[in-house]
Each structure stands twice: as C-alpha cells, then as structure tokens.
Amino acid sequence: MRNHRPLLALLLPLALAGRLSGQSVADASAGIAHDAAGYYPFASFGFTAGLAGDLGSDSRLSVDLDASGSMDLSDHSMAGDASLDMVLSRLVGLSSLGLELEAAGVLPAAGDAGSATFALSMPLVLNGLELSYDLSPGASVDVLSDGYLSAWLEGGLSLLVGDLVLKPGLGFELLFPWGGGMVYVLSPRAELSWYPGFPLSASLSGRIMFGGDSASSGYLRSSAELAAVAAPSDWLLITLKARGRYADSVASLEASLEGAFLVAGGGTDHEVSLPLSLGLSAGEGLVSWSVGLGLRLGF
Amino acid sequence: MLRRIAFLATALAFAMAAAAEPLADWYAASPRASAYLSIRGELAELLADCEAEGIPEELLMARIAEGAGKRVQPDRLVSVLRTDLSNYVVVKGLVARHYPGEIGGGRLAGLLERGGMALRTGLDAAQFGAMVAAASVRGADAARAMDAILAVAAAQASVPIDDDGKVALAVALALSGESPEHFSQLSSLLLRGRAGRLQTRELVAMIVGVLGKGGGFLQVDREITRRIK
Numbered sequence: 001m002r003n004h005r006p007l008l009a010l011l012l013p014l015a016l017a018g019r020l021s022g023q024s025v026a027d028a029s030a031g032i033a034h035d036a037a038g039y040y041p042f043a044s045f046g047f048t049a050g051l052a053g054d055l056g057s058d059s060r061l062s063v064d065l066d067a068s069g070s071m072d073l074s075d076h077s078m079a080g081d082a083s084l085d086m087v088l089s090r091l092v093g094l095s096s097l098g099l100e101l102e103a104a105g106v107l108p109a110a111g112d113a114g115s116a117t118f119a120l121s122m123p124l125v126l127n128g129l130e131l132s133y134d135l136s137p138g139a140s141v142d143v144l145s146d147g148y149l150s151a152w153l154e155g156g157l158s159l160l161v162g163d164l165v166l167k168p169g170l171g172f173e174l175l176f177p178w179g180g181g182m183v184y185v186l187s188p189r190a191e192l193s194w195y196p197g198f199p200l201s202a203s204l205s206g207r208i209m210f211g212g213d214s215a216s217s218g219y220l221r222s223s224a225e226l227a228a229v230a231a232p233s234d235w236l237l238i239t240l241k242a243r244g245r246y247a248d249s250v251a252s253l254e255a256s257l258e259g260a261f262l263v264a265g266g267g268t269d270h271e272v273s274l275p276l277s278l279g280l281s282a283g284e285g286l287v288s289w290s291v292g293l294g295l296r297l298g299f
Numbered sequence: 300m301l302r303r304i305a306f307l308a309t310a311l312a313f314a315m316a317a318a319a320e321p322l323a324d325w326y327a328a329s330p331r332a333s334a335y336l337s338i339r340g341e342l343a344e345l346l347a348d349c350e351a352e353g354i355p356e357e358l359l360m361a362r363i364a365e366g367a368g369k370r371v372q373p374d375r376l377v378s379v380l381r382t383d384l385s386n387y388v389v390v391k392g393l394v395a396r397h398y399p400g401e402i403g404g405g406r407l408a409g410l411l412e413r414g415g416m417a418l419r420t421g422l423d424a425a426q427f428g429a430m431v432a433a434a435s436v437r438g439a440d441a442a443r444a445m446d447a448i449l450a451v452a453a454a455q456a457s458v459p460i461d462d463d464g465k466v467a468l469a470v471a472l473a474l475s476g477e478s479p480e481h482f483s484q485l486s487s488l489l490l491r492g493r494a495g496r497l498q499t500r501e502l503v504a505m506i507v508g509v510l511g512k513g514g515g516f517l518q519v520d521r522e523i524t525r526r527i528k
Contacts, residue, residue: 023498048496050526052505064526087525094513129476129515160517163484193491193520197483199457201491229494231457239494266459267499298498 020063022051029275029294035286044070044292058091069107081106087123094127100138117142132158134169148183150175156189167191167205185211202228221247235262237273245283252283260296271298321360322346331367338373345380354387355408358415383415389424390414397435398444406442413445417452426462427452430469439473447472450482458489464503471507477515484516488523495527 028045045068052062069080082105089098100121108114121138135155142148156169168190175183191205206224226242242255258277265271272295279290322343326332335342342363349356362383366376390411395402401410418427427448434444447469455465472482485506492502502523509518 023501025496025498027496046496050497050501091512094518125521127514127518129478129517132517132521134521158517158521160481160515163487165517165520191524193524195484195487195491195516195520197487198453199486199490201487201494203491227491227494229490231490231493234455234457234459237490237493262459267455267461267464269498269500271498296496 019055020051020053020061022049022063023269023298024049025296025298027275027294027296029277029292031277031290031292033279033288033290035288041073042070042290042292043073044068044294055088060089060091062087062089077109079107079109089123096123096125096127098123098125100136102140113146114144115142115147116144117147130160134158146178148175148177163194163196165191165193165195167193181213183211183213185209199231200229202226219248221245234266236260237262250284253280254282255280265298269299272296273298321356322363325360325363329364329367331370334370335363335367335373335376338377341377342380345377345384349384349387352384352388352391353402354384354391354411358387358408358412359384361412383419386415386418387411389418389427393428393431394441397431398441401441410441410445413449417445417449420449420452420456422448422452422455422465426465429462430466433466433470434473437470437474439470443479444469444473446479446482450485453483454486454489457486458493458499460489460499460503464500467507468503471510475510475515476513477510481516488516488519491520492523492527495523497523497526 025048026046028043030041030043033040033042047065047067049065050062051064052060054060064085065083066085067080067082069078071078084103085100086102087098087100089096100119100123102119102121103117104119105116106112106114117140119138119140121136123134123136126133133155134157135153137151137153139149139151141150150173152171152173154169154171156167159166169188171185171187171189173185173187175185177183187207187209189205189207191203193201193203195201204224204226207222209219209221211219211221223243223245225244226240228240230238232238237260239258239260240256241258242253244251244253246252256277256279258275260273260275262271262273275292275294275296277290277292277294279292281288281290322339326336326339346356346359349359359380362380363376366379371379391402391407393414394407394410398410401407414427414431418424422430430448430451431444434447435441439447450472451460451465451469454460454468460468468485472485488506489499489502492505493499497505505522505526506519509515509522
C-alpha cells in the first residue's frame with residue numbers, strides 16, 4: 001500500500017480552506033508628507049483578509065492575514081509589515097479553549113532591525129453575558145540575529161457596565177535574547193471601549209511595562225492608544241486613531257484622522273470607498289504631517 | 300343603508316369626542332399649544348382615525364407633544380402625524396398577523412411605538428415585515444423582536460446592511476440571551492468593526508454566529524478586538 005501521508009498533508013490546508021469563508025479589504029493610497037526638511041511624496045498599501053469556518057458543531061477555525069507597506073517616493077525607502085494569525089477554538093458552553101499560531105514580520109528600516117516572530121499560545125476564555133475572563137499562556141521566537149525567545153502568561157477580564165466594556169489585564173513575560181542574559185517584563189494594561197448606542201464608538205487602552213535584566217537597571221515603558229469612529233451618514237465613516245509611547249525618556253505620538261467616503265456597493269460583498277487621511281507624527285524633536293488620498297476595495 | 304351611515308356617523312362622533320379629550324387637555328396645559336390652534340381640527344380628526352384603527356391615541360399625543368417641543372411647523376406636523384398613523388397601522392397589521400395574542404394586550408402600545416420608530420429610521424415596510432415574520436417563525440418574544448428590529452433599523456442608518464443581513468441580525472438579537480437594554484449598542488459595535496476594516500457582511504456573520512452560540516455583546520466586543528488588533 002502506497003504511503004499517501006505527504007499528499008494528505010498537502011491537501012489538508014486546501015480542504016480546510018474550502019470550509020472557510022470571509023472577506024478581504026485592499027487599499028492603496030498616495031500622498032505627501034512634510035517635515036522641517038521638506039516634502040516627501042509617498043505611496044502606501046494595505047491588505048486584510050479574514051476567513052472563518054466551523055469545523056464540526058463546536059470547533060471553529062479562523063485565519064487572519066494582514067499586510068501593509070509604504071514607500072517614500074523621494075528615496076524609494078520602504079517600510080512594511082505582515083502577519084498571519086490562525087486560531088483553532090473549541091467552544092464548551094459559552095467558554096472556549098483555543099490554539100493560536102501567529103507569524104509576524106517587520107521589514108528592516110532606518111533605526112529598526114526588523115523582526116520575524118512566530119508565537120504559539122493557548123487562549124482560554126470563560127464567558128458570561130456581563131463578565132468574561134481570559135487567560136493565555138504562550139511562547140514566541142524572533143528568528144533574526146538580534147531576536148529572542150520568550151514565554152508569557154497573560155490574563156484579564158471584560159466587564160460590561162452600561163455602555164462601557166472595561167478590560168483590565170496583567171501580563172508577565174520572560175525574554176531570552178540570542179545575545180545572552182534574561183529580561184523580565186511585567187505589564188499591567190487596561191482598555192475601555194464605549195458603545196453609546198448612537199453612531200459612535202471609542203476605545204482607549206494603556207499599557208505599562210516594567211522590566212529589567214541582570215546587566216542593567218530596570219526600565220519603564222508605557223503606551224496609550226485611542227481609537228474613535230463615527231458615522232454621520234451611511235456613506236461617510238470618520239476614524240481617529242492616536243498612539244503615544246514613552247520609552248527611554250523619549251516620548252512619541254502618531255495620530256491619524258481619516259474620512260472614508262463610500263462610493264459604491266454599501267452593505268454588499270463589493271464595497272468601494274475613497275479614504276482621505278491626515279496624519280501627524282511627532283517624536284525626538286521631529287514633527288511631520290502627511291495627507292493622502294486612496295482607494296479601498298472590499299471583496 | 301341609512302341606518303348604517305347613521306351608526307358610522309355616531310361612532311365617528313363618539314370617537315372624535317373621546318379623542319378631543321386628551322387634545323383639549325394638551326391645548327389647555329402646553330405652553331407651545333397655542334402655535335397649533337390652526338390645525339386643531341385636523342389633529343382631532345387624526346386622533347379619531349387613530350381610535351377607529353385601534354391604535355392607542357397616546358402614541359399620537361406623544362408625537363404631537365414631541366413635534367411641538369421641536370417647534371415643527373403646523374402643516375409639517377400634520378403631514379408627519381399622518382405618516383406616523385399609517386406606520387402604526389402597518390405595524391399593528393403585522394402584530395395581528397404574527398403575534399395575534401398581543402392585540403388588545405397591555406404591551407400593544409409599546410410594540411407599536413417601537414415598530415413606528417423603526418419605520419421612521421428608514422426601514423421600508425417590506426423589510427420590516429420580513430423581520431417580524433422571521434422572528435415570529437423562530438419563536439422570538441414579540442417585545443424582544445420589536446426591540447431587535449429597532450436596533451437593526453438604527454444601525455443600518457449609519458452602516459449599510461443588506462436585506463438578508465438585517466433579518467439575520469434581528470432574529471439573532473431577538474433570540475439571544477442579551478438584555479434588550481444593550482440592543483442599541485449594535486450600531487456602535489458595527490462601527491468599531493468597520494473602523495478596523497472589517498466588512499459589514501463579515502461583521503454581521505460574526506455577530507449572528509456569536510449570538511447564536513449563546514454569547515452576547517461582550518463576546519462580540521472580544522471577537523472584534525481580536526480581529527482588529
């Protein structure tokens with residue numbers, strides 16, 4: 001009898017893919033950025049795909065692919081990242097136990113060595129209608145030369161209070177850089193999402209990271225994010241995003257305001273919209289502004 | 300024939316007299332009412348029609364007070380009230396067909412009020428009827444069904460949803476364990492997903508799936524957060 005295992009292994013992803021369904025969004029835009037040194041034309045793109053399907057009555061597989069990139073057209077320098085996230089979850093009553101595999105990469109750029117990480121975790125979610133808990137042990141590896149191996153445990157809860165969802169949490173991570181030594185990180189976090197019942201939604205999240213290693217004194221890093229979205233009509237979506245960071249005595253801020261005008265296919269599988277965005281980036285004494293116009297396709 | 304006409308005329312006179320009572324009270328008590336003296340007769344006729352159709356007149360009285368509060372022009376108010384009355388008649392017809400036990404019950408005014416609000420937000424009568432029918436067939440409670448339809452109607456005013464999606468969302472909400480107090484959060488949840496570049500159909504499928512498995516908005520929030528992280 002011939003061994004069909006290699007063939008089956010090849011066909012398994014196709015068989016799984018056939019049971020998944022979902023939608024994708026692709027967008028491309030071009031614009032111009034300005035800082036103290038001058039103007040820089042740029043082009044950017046993004047692609048997001050989400051697939052999900054039931055594998056039996058109480059198991060579900062979801063696959064999310066995300067990629068984005070940008071190019072400075074004046075010197076052709078590029079920046080980009082991509083991630084693939086697969087979650088296999090089994091539902092028991094309202095609770096779920098999952099196995100999550102995530103692969104993510106960041107292209108090297110000026111001041112950033114880039115990364116190529118793979119992470120495996122087992123999220124456990126105990127769900128209730130007003131309160132739910134989550135716990136996720138996991139491990140990750142960055143395979144690049146200045147990468148690391150890490151293991152973590154994260155936990156948190158979600159609490160529905162009126163129009164608000166409160167999400168406090170705590171994570172602990174041990175990180176072993178390829179260069180030697182050990183780093184520990186304790187990171188409390190909190191998120192607040194607001195669903196007021198009219199066409200507006202906002203979420204605010206913050207994370208503080210206390211860390212240290214055997215070679216140097218401890219460090220403190222923090223970050224905060226705000227995302228708000230409003231729809232004055234069914235053809236206009238206004239999104240505000242802002243992220244602030246503080247690390248090594250340096251603060252930085254990135255913010256964007258986007259108005260996406262739906263021009264065709266509202267509510268169908270083929271939506272077309274035109275996003276107009278305004279961006280701000282500030283940090284280390286440099287401030288830059290950007291404005292861009294693009295095309296976004298949903299399919 | 301003459302006897303029948305006389306009977307109808309008497310019934311109408313009784314209805315107008317009965318309808319005139321809350322209207323007279325409103326004209327006597329409301330400081331804004333004097334601006335609407337020119338349409339007093341038309342308002343009385345509308346309230347009489349309301350009673351003749353078996354629609355609780357407090358629904359129209361509340362709309363009159365609301366319109367006066369917003370200083371709506373008298374002619375415009377009459378036009379809006381006529382549309383309201385025809386909406387209530389549509390909703391009552393659907394309730395009578397799909398939830399006959401609610402006709403004459405204490406919850407009828409609430410059902411008509413929420414149904415009328417859903418139609419005012421832009422749902423057309425055919426979509427509304429499809430949602431009521433689907434909720435009824437699946438065994439949803441009438442009040443939960445009407446709350447769910449109102450939530451979907453409000454959501455579709457800011458996020459375009461196709462007809463099948465509207466029906467699926469309304470049924471899933473009505474049959475879910477989620478409290479009706481939270482139903483209005485649907486529009487905000489959809490918007491958050493849209494801002495995270497999730498397509499509306501995908502979001503609708505996600506919400507219907509989560510609610511169908513016994514979850515609520517907390518789980519929808521968790522799933523959206525995971526997808527847009």
